[in-house]
Amino acid sequence: MRIRATVAAVSGALALSALAVPGAHAADSGSTSTYRADAAKVREAAHTATSGKSAFSASAAAVDEPYVLDATFSNVKVNKGKSIVVGATTHVTVPATYTLTHAADVDITAADFFSGPYIYKGSFDTPDNVQFGDDPGTCTPTSSTTASCVADIDIYANEGYLINSDAGAWKAAGLAYAYNGQDPSSPSFDITKVGVADQGGFTSPKVQRLSKLTVNAAPEPVKKGKTITVTGKLTRADWETNKYVGLSGQTATLQFRKANSTTYTNVKGIKSTAGGALKTTVKASVDGYYRFTYAGITSTAASTATGDYIDVK
Structure with a gap:
């Protein structure tokens, strides 16, 4: 004990x-x-x-x-x-x-x-x-x-x-x-x-254990119809090293919110890879914000990244 x-x-x-x-x-x-x-x-x-x-x-x-x-x-x-x-x-x-x-x-x-x-x-x-x-x-x-x-x-x-x-x-x-x-x-x-x-x-x-998510959508600005690459990282608290470590093999959901909206909608789910890395692509359509959200598991709390704005020309 x-x-x-x-x-x-x-x-x-x-x-x-x-x-x-x-x-x-x-x-x-x-x-x-x-x-x-x-x-x-x-x-x-x-x-x-x-x-x-x-x-x-x-x-x-x-x-x-x-x-x-x-x-x-x-x-x-x-x-x-x-x-x-x-x-x-x-x-x-x-x-x-x-x-x-x-x-x-x-x-x-x-x-x-x-x-x-x-x-x-x-x-x-x-x-x-x-x-x-x-x-x-x-x-x-x-x-x-x-x-x-x-x-x-x-x-x-x-x-x-x-x-x-x-x-x-x-x-x-x-x-x-x-x-x-x-x-x-x-x-x-x-x-x-x-x-x-x-x-x-x-x-x-x-x-x-507290979890954290980051997100970055690029390039920005981007032409309509072009490919946007959305990357991020899922980490969680390590109570033994007092640091945050990558969490792999977990499903995070990419969400999008139009610039004139307050509501995020699900785009797709992807799994985190080594070190908690997240990476996926989507087609640019309208100005708005991309973010990742994670539902959590028994040992690890849910988390949501702050949305990253994309300017579509």
Whole structure:
């Protein structure tokens, strides 16, 4: 499992005790990724607890592990259901909303209570990758036991958060944890008094590699009836090199819009060749704009080039 600013797979107790201080206090140091780091460690603890189960045992005190926090997530919505498109070097902030339901004795307004959504690739218990937000969610109580919450999930393409095989289907989850006054940096830290709730299996949109298209129609100007050569290139983000690389073997559609129109119409479909190259010919008829458009695939987002104007004499 690849999570930035996290810990190796260890026992639940050790993972939580590795936290220097509760996130709310550590944030005073100026770090913008304290919650991300702490949430990753807490989740790691939840999934490597000494009970050997993905959830904590009912008798936490007997096995020296956190207890199951009486809190659940519902109505988890990530990026309004739209695909999460990540470029080669971009920081993508993904909005999310969720409902938090909790027991009446769980104080979600406490300074050392945190909750937030995250997305994961692969299985819930042993994911290939997990992405959290830089900050916990903000929850507004709607009753004594429910709250409506908003949060962001942050993805940094140029900091090793993603590899190319991560593109495609992901799932969403919710994490909540309460230190209940416990300070992990204290010798008297009692892990059995720390509550953690971790719930997965929610729908998440795909995480896709950003694609780009270029187009050039020539010669220009051109005589009516003469041949126009339209060239371009289809590339997509490479999350491992933080560059854009050619995408071959994909179908792009050449479109044309007359100069006095606002609507593009399809002319023909062609496949990209080595390096993502696109090349085709058409006969010049009237002034207008040529462009390529690409519908995308599971791993790669759709894209459309800016139209290139041709002056027909």
